[in-house]
Amino acid sequence: xxxxxxxxxxxxxxxxxxxxxxxxxxxxxxxxxxxxxxxxxxxxxxxxxxxxxxxxxxxxxxxxxxxxxxxxxxxxxxxxxxxxxxxxxxxxxxxxxxxxxxxxxxxxx
Amino acid sequence: xxxxxxxxxxxxxxxxxxxxxxxxxxxxxxxxxxxxxxxxxxxxxxxxxxxxxxxxxxxxxxxxxxxxxxxxxxxxxxxxxxxxxxxxxxxxxxxxxxxxxxxxxxxxxxxxxxxxxxxxxxxxxxxxxxxxxxxxxxxxxxxxxxxxxxxxxxxxxxxxxxxxxxxxxxxxxxxxxxxxxxxxxxxxxxxxxxxxxxxxxxxxxxxxxxxxxxxxxxxxxxxxxxxxxxxxxxxxxxxxxxxxxxxxxxxxxxxxxxxxxxxxxxxxxxxxxxxxxxxxxxxxxxxxxxxxxxxxxxxxxxxxxxxxxxxxxxxxxxxxxxxxxxx
Numbered sequence: 001x002x003x004x005x006x007x008x009x010x011x012x013x014x015x016x017x018x019x020x021x022x023x024x025x026x027x028x029x030x031x032x033x034x035x036x037x038x039x040x041x042x043x044x045x046x047x048x049x050x051x052x053x054x055x056x057x058x059x060x061x062x063x064x065x066x067x068x069x070x071x072x073x074x075x076x077x078x079x080x081x082x083x084x085x086x087x088x089x090x091x092x093x094x095x096x097x098x099x100x101x102x103x104x105x106x107x108x109x
Numbered sequence: 110x111x112x113x114x115x116x117x118x119x120x121x122x123x124x125x126x127x128x129x130x131x132x133x134x135x136x137x138x139x140x141x142x143x144x145x146x147x148x149x150x151x152x153x154x155x156x157x158x159x160x161x162x163x164x165x166x167x168x169x170x171x172x173x174x175x176x177x178x179x180x181x182x183x184x185x186x187x188x189x190x191x192x193x194x195x196x197x198x199x200x201x202x203x204x205x206x207x208x209x210x211x212x213x214x215x216x217x218x219x220x221x222x223x224x225x226x227x228x229x230x231x232x233x234x235x236x237x238x239x240x241x242x243x244x245x246x247x248x249x250x251x252x253x254x255x256x257x258x259x260x261x262x263x264x265x266x267x268x269x270x271x272x273x274x275x276x277x278x279x280x281x282x283x284x285x286x287x288x289x290x291x292x293x294x295x296x297x298x299x300x301x302x303x304x305x306x307x308x309x310x311x312x313x314x315x316x317x318x319x320x321x322x323x324x325x326x327x328x329x330x331x332x333x334x335x336x337x338x339x340x341x342x343x344x345x346x347x348x349x350x351x352x353x354x355x356x357x358x359x360x361x362x363x364x365x366x367x368x369x370x371x372x373x374x375x376x377x378x379x380x381x382x383x384x385x386x387x388x389x390x391x392x393x394x395x396x397x398x399x400x401x402x403x404x405x406x407x408x409x410x411x412x413x414x415x416x417x418x419x420x421x422x423x424x425x426x427x428x429x430x431x432x433x434x435x436x
Contacts, residue, residue: 014388015344017388018388023388024388047423082352095419096356096412101415104423105422105425
């Protein structure tokens with residue numbers, strides 16, 4: 001998604017950068033790509049779960065973000081994910097929110 | 110031109126700086142360097158008379174004048190079209206082959222949309238890459254306006270102009286270092302300007318200077334550095350940074366650093382300007398003996414403590430990282 005105007009369709013997110021000389025990416029071959037997507041879903045879920053949201057991979061091409069009541073959004077990348085999450089829950093997803101950080105710290109033990 | 114091959118990704122440099130701060134003068138000096146003979150220049154004019162255009166006659170073959178006003182708000186599409194047009198003409202041999210594009214923005218332009226245009230456009234990002242952002246600062250008039258503060262904050266290279274006219278530049282230099290502690294700085298009046306150093310390379314040495322957070326004379330804009338011991342989970346870092354930029358992207362004027370990523374023997378350099386993050390660079394080696402992940406933030410109104418605590422909380426489940434004191 002374009003960070004400026006919210007238009008969908010832009011590929012090449014930095015977390016999925018195309019494999020080029022000098023670029024750090026795990027978007028290299030199908031195995032690495034799938035492994036990374038599974039790990040990404042797990043990482044994001046640790047945060048999204050605190051908002052009552054569930055993320056899953058969809059066919060290795062998109063992600064499906066759902067609320068407990070079944071409202072669903074399909075997202076392309078992590079940037080799009082947070083905008084969609086805020087839309088679904090109707091409030092900001094702020095990583096600097098002390099309540100969120102406190103919950104993560106408590107979960108870390 | 111028979112033996113010319115265009116580089117796979119042609120760099121696009123941006124020269125920015127407030128009105129009257131010497132952008133065009135700097136450009137003229139740079140273009141006098143034979144090393145930049147194959148440079149195409151795009152100039153944005155604020156106003157009806159394109160005076161700057163007449164100062165740069167030497168390169169008229171590959172120069173296009175963007176006339177519709179301030180670059181940041183009205184002509185992203187025009188900039189994109191202008192670069193694509195140049196690309197097309199180069200491919201067809203209509204213009205001399207160029208190896209670099211330099212965009213000179215208006216003094217009022219916000220650099221971010223200009224950078225974003227290159228990276229967001231599907232055609233441009235397959236043929237062009239962002240080069241250094243060079244910001245000129247007028248030593249006589251200093252940093253008075255929000256536009257100029259932002260232009261300094263996002264710069265990869267700084268050029269202080271009119272230093273021969275200013276009586277004491279030390280306070281201004283201190284202000285500049287508060288805003289942008291790590292960008293190399295040249296004094297245009299007294300120093301020779303090495304075009305290659307200005308336009309290329311060296312953008313992955315982000316932690317030459319590690320500032321302590323201090324009271325900034327620029328309102329809420331300030332810079333600080335964070336360091337973390339241990340290896341971090343790259344994926345979780347991506348989750349955190351995308352979430353931060355989604356909510357606070359406009360306030361994160363710049364984030365830059367080297368990361369010790371789990372599973373990677375050499376560091377990964379990241380570089381972001383507001384909502385835009387460059388493709389991460391896999392460095393061939395560590396720049397020094399320090400193996401900590403280090404990040405420099407230049408932010409508007411965000412607290413260092415909140416960012417540090419948040420990043421540590423996000424990363425700790427998968428990575429045993431600890432915030433470390435910045436030397």
